[in-house]
Each structure stands twice: as structure tokens, then as C-alpha cells.
Amino acid sequence: MIRLVAGNWKMNGSLAANRVLLDRLEAAPGVEIAVCVPYPYLAQLQQRPAGLALGAQDVSEFAAGAYTGEVSASMLAEFGCRYVIVGHSERRALFGEGNLAVGRKAHAALAAGVVPIVCVGETLAERDAGQAMEVVGRQLAAVLEVLGAAAMSSVVLAYEPVWAIGSGRSADVGQIAEVHGGIRAWLAAHGVDAESVRTLYGGSVKPGNAHEIFMAANVDGGLIGGASLEAGDFMAICRAAADVA
Numbered sequence: 001m002i003r004l005v006a007g008n009w010k011m012n013g014s015l016a017a018n019r020v021l022l023d024r025l026e027a028a029p030g031v032e033i034a035v036c037v038p039y040p041y042l043a044q045l046q047q048r049p050a051g052l053a054l055g056a057q058d059v060s061e062f063a064a065g066a067y068t069g070e071v072s073a074s075m076l077a078e079f080g081c082r083y084v085i086v087g088h089s090e091r092r093a094l095f096g097e098g099n100l101a102v103g104r105k106a107h108a109a110l111a112a113g114v115v116p117i118v119c120v121g122e123t124l125a126e127r128d129a130g131q132a133m134e135v136v137g138r139q140l141a142a143v144l145e146v147l148g149a150a151a152m153s154s155v156v157l158a159y160e161p162v163w164a165i166g167s168g169r170s171a172d173v174g175q176i177a178e179v180h181g182g183i184r185a186w187l188a189a190h191g192v193d194a195e196s197v198r199t200l201y202g203g204s205v206k207p208g209n210a211h212e213i214f215m216a217a218n219v220d221g222g223l224i225g226g227a228s229l230e231a232g233d234f235m236a237i238c239r240a241a242a243d244v245a
């Protein structure tokens with residue numbers, strides 16, 4: 001399947017800076033490229049290089065109504081979002097999102113025709129305790145409980161070990177391949193069409209390590225934080241994904 005490289009701008013950007021960045025991005029053959037931007041910039045991103053998919057970084061689990069500050073999946077769909085990140089570890093850790101809420105957000109996204117990029121991953125303490133796959137399994141189970149096996153095959157997953165995010169310390173290829181293989185096996189064991197679920201790796205992906213990461217078994221692309229704010233770096237990562245396609 002064609003690899004997906006999604007940039008997660010997090011809470012960065014300005015109208016002026018975004019324009020400079022966008023002017024330097026372009027579609028690349030052999031890879032799908034998406035940028036997941038802060039909500040206020042969805043309007044600006046209506047003008048973007050052809051072939052670049054648009055995404056957001058969070059979504060309400062509710063469809064509409066008295067939920068001050070929330071943004072619904074149908075609003076994202078109106079602005080042309082193909083993707084929305086749900087359950088990023090920063091949202092889980094800093095904003096108290098639990099596993100079931102993440103599942104409900106994924107459900108809301110799918111109901112509006114927006115593909116959720118569901119993030120899973122363990123902390124360093126959990127890895128050191130040998131619990132990485134157990135934690136990821138729990139996170140997956142909650143999403144499966146809400147979505148059911150058929151809908152689960154429509155999501156994109158992102159394995160983002162918390163300790164590798166923004167730390168400059170990527171997981172090594174063996175660790176990545178082990179968890180990605182574990183996720184594929186977990187999905188298959190739970191009745192999900194595992195082969196149709198694209199599973200991205202995220203956490204300190206840079207131009208220098210992208211190629212070997214994308215070569216790893218069961219890695220179907222990347223979720224890129226810091227390096228997605230540098231056009232040259234982001235395009236180099238996208239080309240690395242295309243090269244191994």
C-alpha cells in the first residue's frame with residue numbers, strides 16, 4: 001500500500017510562516033503527503049499545493065451542540081480534512097484524554113468521512129517495565145470496543161513511543177519493527193483486516209533516519225512533528241518514503 005507521511009504541526013505556525021512553508025511543499029510521486037494543522041489555519045490551507053492532503057490534530061467526540069470550544073468532525077470535513085489525529089500522547093498526557101474518549105473521537109471522525117490517525121504508544125517507564133505491547137494493546141482495545149472490527153480497518157494507526165517524541169531519540173529499527181509487527185498481529189487476532197490498516201511510526205523522524213525507519217517491516221509511513229516545520233526536511237522525509245515504496 002502507498003505510504004503516508006503526515007506532518008503534525010502541533011501548536012506552531014502563523015499566517016506568514018505557513019505561507020513560506022507551503023510555498024516549499026509539493027506532492028511527490030509514490031507517497032501520500034498530509035499536513036495536520038491547527039484549526040484556525042484550515043481556512044488558509046484551502047490554498048495549498050496540489051496533491052497535499054489536509055488534516056487536523058483533534059476532534060470532538062460529539063456531533064454538534066453545547067460543547068464550548070469543541071470542533072466537530074463534520075466541520076473538519078467541510079474544510080476538506082481527509083485526516084484527523086486522535087489520541088496523540090500530548091492530548092492523553094496533558095489534557096486527560098482516556099482510551100475510550102480516543103475511541104469515541106475516532107468514531108466521530110469516521111461518521112463524518114474523516115479518517116482518524118489513532119496514536120498509540122508507551123512511556124519510557126512502561127517500556128522499561130517490558131509493557132510496551134501490553135500498553136499499546138490496551139489502547140487499541142478501547143478503540144476496537146467503540147468502533148468494532150469492520151470500522152477499525154478504516155483507521156490509520158500511528159505508533160508513537162512517548163519517549164521518542166520531540167526528544168531527538170527515535171526508537172531503533174528493531175523496536176519499531178517489533179511493535180509494528182505486534183500491532184499487525186494484535187489486529188488480526190481481534191478480527192480486524194490487519195493488512196488494510198496503515199500503521200505509521202512517529203517520534204524524532206528526521207531526514208537522516210527516515211529511510212531505515214520506512215524500510216522496517218510493517219511501517220507504512222510516518223507522523224512527523226518537528227521536522228514537518230522545515231520544508232526541506234519534510235520533503236526529504238517524504239521522498240525517503242517514496243523511495244522505499
Ligand SMILES: O=C(CO)COP(=O)(O)O
Nearest residue numbers: 008165166203204225226
Ligand atoms: O509527536 C510527533 C508527531 O505526532 C512526533 O514529534 P517529533 O517528530 O517532533 O518527535
